[in-house]
Amino acid sequence: AQKITQTQPGMFVQEKEAVTLDCTYDTSDPSYGLFWYKQPSSGEMIFLIYQGSYDQQNATEGRYSLNFQKARKSANLVISASQLGDSAMYFCAMREEGEGKLIFGQGTELSVKP
């Protein structure tokens, strides 16, 4: 069973607008972490934001925020005030308690239009 699902292969957003990238996950472990990474065309995976399953508040990092809905098992990434440099692939990932590995989704390609 796929543990991380990103249903949007591609998304477009106008510069300066906000955009939400969807991520749902599947785990029976009560303790886990959720991550978002950005991968520009250069190929490097850039860490954006982290949410722990027991965190009471949604994580925020600058223009990035994570809309964490535990009961729905969703961890959507919200990018506010999009910039041209935000154009990239975005990956959602999960790490279960006691595991080292990250499990990644298929990614969403975001294109920011001027």
Place this chain on the structure above:
Amino acid sequence: GAGVSQTPSNKVTEKGKYVELRCDPISGHTALYWYRQSLGQGPEFLIYFQGTGAADDSGLPNDRFFAVRPEGSVSTLKIQRTERGDSAVYLCASSPPTRDTQYFGPGTRLTVL
């Protein structure tokens, strides 16, 4: 400070050859991870080291793949008898002792002709 570095950045080899890919983690990071990313896919886990020992090698696809981290710092991923299906970007990541976050290197693009 310096990030995770990987060498070479590109490697082209012929089917059946042996290759080594190197990863130099961020100083002080105790955990090191290898992933493989095929075109259009998310990274897939290969192996994870905590210190010198492999804590989880469940992602290695077969016994042609092997990785070492003899001194708990630099790691080498070794692929024997390469096949065309091994062509991918091999990503290395490291994480510090007190955080879950993994920081990735730029990757090695392996092409098997």
